[in-house]
């Protein structure tokens with residue numbers, strides 16, 4: 001399929017693919033096995049300017065958008081979702097600054113992020129606040145020209161490895177959803193430490209840790225947007241980045257199809273390559289069709305985001321939901337096509353299937369995506385009937 | 389600080405075939421790449437530039453002599469972060485041996501100006517390893533070949549490790565200086581997006597015979613005393629012996645041997 005990419009977009013895709021093939025594929029199995037953070041690959045991505053893709057040129061980036069980011073994420077995910085998660089979570093953590101930061105904050109943080117000198121993480125989830133983000137208990141108390149943070153964020157991607165953290169905390173308990181605010185916290189701030197690294201089913205190259213705040217004092221200037229805007233910052237951030245999770249789904253699904261196809265053409269049973277069996281052919285046909293549909297939806301959502309549309313919540317939720325459900329199905333079926341070989345670590349689809357699972361969970365589970373989409377439908381329908 | 393990297397566009401050897409009758413490379417339909425050793429030369433230049441930092445006002449210029457298509461090799465070099473590109477081109481340069489090539493390249497380098505010149509140790513389609521050192525001779529500057537490590541550049545001195553069969557030499561040379569590099573030196577980087585964008589736009593400076601002040605007799609086939617009679621893989625060197633004993637004894641043994649072989 002031709003998505004009419006511009007010359008620059010093709011360049012971005014080619015470069016991300018080159019990094020995936022030359023730098024990621026040779027080490028992905030080892031990174032997974034050892035749960036090793038992919039610093040070497042992050043360095044290569046930085047040197048190639050890919051960290052600056054979605055950051056405006058005035059802050060040292062390339063001034064591209066969610067679509068170009070999705071292209072890069074897709075290519076990396078074809079090779080390894082663990083690596084792609086590390087890269088994509090960096091964008092997730094950057095969006096609060098990009099969307100709501102002051103010019104001063106942008107000048108301070110974005111150039112280093114664009115250059116890949118500093119990684120970023122986004123801290124919303126807590127032990128008692130997963131899908132129900134409104135339940136967060138981490139607090140930020142104003143104290144003179146400082147805020148004092150207390151509480152623990154859980155399962156934060158790039159936790160411990162990143163230098164810059166965008167964190168949501170409660171500034172006023174009495175105000176409910178309007179009582180949260182967003183902050184930027186730098187690694188090394190006294191009172192800010194990390195929990196142990198989590199051991200995971202998949203995306204084991206990515207680092208997931210707790211962020212622990214104990215009377216952590218940060219300057220007042222570190223608030224992002226205004227007091228009370230925390231959940232708006234979080235929701236807009238997720239709106240922008242969820243299409244990227246969809247792109248991860250498209251990438252890993254495509255990677256699995258490529259492997260399954262290659263295998264099915266070579267594996268002989270009953271005197272024929274298994275690809276000559278219609279049962280296998282139909283599985284592959286469905287896998288390819290679903291993946292292409294997911295790609296089209298993700299690209300459309302990302303381009304919609306870049307168009308400057310005001311409300312992209314539904315579009316990005318749909319892209320995330322559909323593409324990641326497809327990713328789970330396609331990677332599972334890739335294992336099925338390859339039989340016992342698919343289940344073995346000698347072939348990459350075993351890892352792809354483990355990795356794909358996270359995509360249905362983080363940045364809002366797919367049940368939550370359905371809630372979000374349904375709410376948008378209800379709102380739209382109600383507005384339409386009111387207008388009559 | 390100005391660094392000039394000499395590169396050559398060569399056929400991708402993993403794809404190349406040899407005509408069994410002429411022994412020559414069949415170039416038609418074979419993709420062209422930057423000579424792999426030259427990729428290490430480019431990387432060396434870029435990392436020197438990075439290490440020196442912006443204060444040193446270091447720029448990297450990539451230079452090749454070749455047909456107009458060689459422009460694509462120069463553009464690829466720019467995609468890695470090279471600042472300028474120069475193409476020496478013209479009908480008169482065709483068919484040059486290493487002497488004619490070195491003469492043209494050194495004339496170009498004199499025009500461009502350079503503090504450090506970096507070449508790959510050899511080109512994979514000729515394997516002579518002569519052009520680097522010959523360029524240094526034409527320019528009348530020192531050279532260090534087979535560099536596997538650049539230990540430092542301070543003031544006007546470069547210090548490098550030269551790979552030998554049985555270890556390495558540590559060599560210091562004054563700038564301007566030419567080095568040729570081996571694979572062990574570094575890992576070439578991938579292109580960057582800004583580099584790729586620059587590569588599309590960059591204006592490649594072209595130099596011809598007249599610009600270089602070379603006569604037609606000195607260029608290309610006419611300026612090449614070498615005649616290739618046959619290309620073959622030499623059998624591996626055998627029968628190497630190490631002289632033993634004190635230095636004097638070793639020298640005596642070698643002189644005796646050379647006299648026996650009527651070399652002296």
Ligand SMILES: Cc1cc2nc3c(=O)[nH]c(=O)nc-3n(C[C@H](O)[C@H](O)[C@H](O)COP(=O)(O)OP(=O)(O)OC[C@H]3O[C@@H](n4cnc5c(N)ncnc54)[C@H](O)[C@@H]3O)c2cc1C
Pocket residue numbers: 089121122123124125129130131132154155156157158200208358361362363364365366367368371
């Ligand atoms: C590897 C990993 C990395 C992560 N990285 C980050 C990060 O960088 N930053 C960050 O802030 N968070 C991160 N998270 C947290 C992630 O976003 C949450 O895990 C996710 O939002 C779900 O929350 P939960 O795990 O608490 O599940 P729960 O909310 O407890 O949900 C459990 C189940 O109940 C379902 N459920 C819950 N509520 C509803 C409802 N109203 N309707 C229907 N079904 C419902 C869910 O869909 C799910 O199936 C990460 C998580 C993981 C595992």
